[in-house]
Amino acid sequence: MxxxxxxxxxxxxxxxxxxxxxxxxxxxxxxxxxxxxxxxxxxxxxxxxxxxxxxxxxxxxxxxxxxxxxxxxxxxxxxxxxxxxxxxxxxxxxxxxSFLAEIEPREPITIDVYVMGEVTEPGKREIEPGTTILQFLAEMGGFTQFAATKRIQLRTARTGREQVYTLNYNDVELGAGVGTSTIMADGDVIIVPQRRLFE
Structure with a gap:
């Protein structure tokens, strides 16, 4: 038995x-x-x-x-x-x-990030975890002719309180500065402000 x-x-x-x-x-x-x-x-x-x-x-x-x-x-x-x-x-x-972490895949398998301001397609985007800011900028739809691409903002609350980082798209294109390897987190917001008169 x-x-x-x-x-x-x-x-x-x-x-x-x-x-x-x-x-x-x-x-x-x-x-x-x-x-x-x-x-x-x-x-x-x-x-x-x-x-x-x-x-x-x-x-x-x-x-x-x-x-x-x-x-x-x-x-x-x-x-x-x-x-x-x-x-x-x-x-x-x-x-x-570790036994302290979830073993079953979590739903949803994407995270929500947001883009607003002088972009051609503002709104909420679902992206894969691990997507960098550079990858997100490449797929978000492009800027309008009035975009201040030297003053793009990343607003994130991943540390528990909101922090704001400024990105220069020209530097990002060259592989310099913030944006080349920073990973997007759930709830992050990209804001592209309007260009100033003589900017």
Whole structure:
């Protein structure tokens, strides 16, 4: 009888493990998630990694790694490649979600951001988590002829209180300044003001 109970429990557990593994493989990491890092060849690197508001985590010997909007497999590959020069052979790296984080994919799978002012298509936009400001500017529909592109504002409350950042679109196009790697957060607002008379 005991053998049958063990067999039944095993048969029930296997599908649950498969579902959990599948959910984790499809899951897109978001700010606030806690990841579990394990390196088989060096246990001193094992730790929990908090995904910061900018979507990044900090890993010893690797530095900052973009995690927001990516799958666990993609993050694992980046960390493994970053650690590889420190080992004779590429290390065996495991990255999973901590038990404190959600395992099931969250709905919705997009975040809401807003654009207003001197743009051709103002309003709410649904974008994928992990989208940078530069990527968002590229797909938001363009500016009107009256747009003050040197004074674009990013208004965000990701730290708990509203903060305002000024972007110069010309600098962003050249890959300089804020906007090239900053990740958009849910509720962010882009405001494109009207150009002044002699601006």
């Amino acid at each position: 005991t053998f049958l109970r063990v067999l039944f429990a095993t048969l029930v557990a296997f599908p649950l493990l498969a579902i959990t593994a599948s959910a984790q493989s499809d899951y897109r990491v978001r700010s606030g998630d806690i990841l579990q890092l394990e390196v088989l060849e060096d246990s001193s690197l094992n730790r929990e990694l908090l995904v910061l508001p900018d979507g990044r985590v900090s890993v010893p010997f690797v530095g900052t790694v973009r995690a927001g909007g990516r799958t666990l497999g993609q993050i694992r590959a980046t960390i493994r490649d970053g650690l590889a020069p420190s080992f004779a052979e590429p290390p065996n790296v495991y990255v999973g979600l």
